[in-house]
Every structure is written in structure tokens, then in C-alpha cells.
């Protein structure tokens with residue numbers, strides 16, 4: 001099953017105050033943790049989805065860069081925009097760029113659940129769906145078209161209209177910790 005990786009690395013970082021994907025954790029920018037988790041599972045291509053204000057900041061070695069014109073269309077638009085440009089991959093493994101605790105083992109675990117009966121595979125952590133660390137089949141495209149035409153921007157709006165499988169993860173798993181603000185980063189960077 002040909003599977004591509006998408007790192008969502010656009011947006012506004014308004015709560016952080018500067019582009020959070022370039023913040024350094026243990027010597028590497030946040031977004032690099034997402035790129036590596038996908039690349040180490042041999043997902044090909046790994047695509048960084050970003051906007052023109054941020055595009056120059058990424059290391060472009062062994063990744064494709066897809067640049068949006070706008071900074072705030074949101075993740076659903078970004079995934080749709082990428083899927084439209086890649087005909088070959090059946091599945092797209094999406095990771096946000098603000099999750100420095102993500103690992104290739106997490107990606108590997110979710111990949112085992114790709115199945116033709118479902119259009120998306122979404123982890124559940126505690127009680128919470130995690131659509132920013134999830135797998136989407138290209139069968140989602142027509143539903144995405146409809147949802148976006150209705151001016152709905154959230155991945156939840158997509159999930160409400162498509163068949164997806166949930167995969168439970170233990171509460172103590174760290175993969176899902178996303179950094180929205182400098183305070184989040186201060187709180188979590190002490191974690192071992």
C-alpha cells in the first residue's frame with residue numbers, strides 16, 4: 001500500500017508568538033521529529049506542507065515542499081491541497097509539526113491498521129481523537145471537497161462524514177503532546 005507522509009507545518013503559531021515548528025528541542029527543530037518519524041518508516045515521499053512566509057526555513061533534503069498561498073486555511077485544506085497534487089499514494093500519514101515527542105514506533109504502530117474498509121485511521125488518546133497524527137486514504141478526497149465547499153475547515157467535519165477506525169493509545173503515551181505556547185514548551189521540555 002503506497003503511503004506518503006505529510007508534515008503539517010504552516011499556520012500562524014499565534015499562541016506561540018513565533019513559528020513554533022522551528023523551535024529547538026534536544027538539538028533539532030520540532031518539525032524534524034515529524035519528518036524523521038515518517039521517513040524512518042520508509043514513507044515516500046515525505047511532504048512538508050507550509051506557506052510562503054515559512055518556506056525558506058526548512059531543510060529541503062529528502063522532502064518535498066508544498067507551499068500554500070494563504071497562512072490560515074487550516075489542516076483540512078492543507079491535506080486536501082497535498083492529496084490533489086499526488087496521484088500515486090493511496091494513504092497519507094499526517095503529522096503536525098509541533099509534536100517533538102513523536103516517534104517512528106508510533107508511526108509504525110498506526111501503519112499496521114491500514115485497511116480497505118476504512119477511509120481514515122485515527123488514534124484516541126484518553127478520550128480524545130487525534131486527527132493531526134492520523135492516516136487518511138485518498139478515498140477521503142470527495143468528502144473533503146464537499147466539506148470545504150461548505151466552508152467547514154476542521155478535520156472533525158471530515159471525520160463526521162467518513163468511515164474511520166479508532167486506535168486506542170495509553171494515557172501515558174507522549175507522542176500526542178503538542179506545543180502551542182512557550183509555557184507548554186517550558187512545562188514539557190523537562191520530561192524525560
Ligand SMILES: Nc1nc2c(ncn2[C@@H]2O[C@H](COP(=O)(O)OP(=O)(O)OP(=O)(O)O)[C@@H](O)[C@H]2O)c(=O)[nH]1
Pocket residue numbers: 008009010011012013014015016021049050051068070071072073074075078095096097098132180
Ligand atoms: N500546512 C498548513 N499547516 C497548518 C495550517 N494551520 C495549522 N497548521 C499546522 O497544524 C498544526 C496544528 O496547528 P495549530 O496549533 O492548531 O494552529 P497554528 O496556526 O499553528 O497555531 P495558533 O495560531 O496558535 O492556533 C501545526 O503543526 C501547524 O503548523 C495551515 O493552514 N496549513
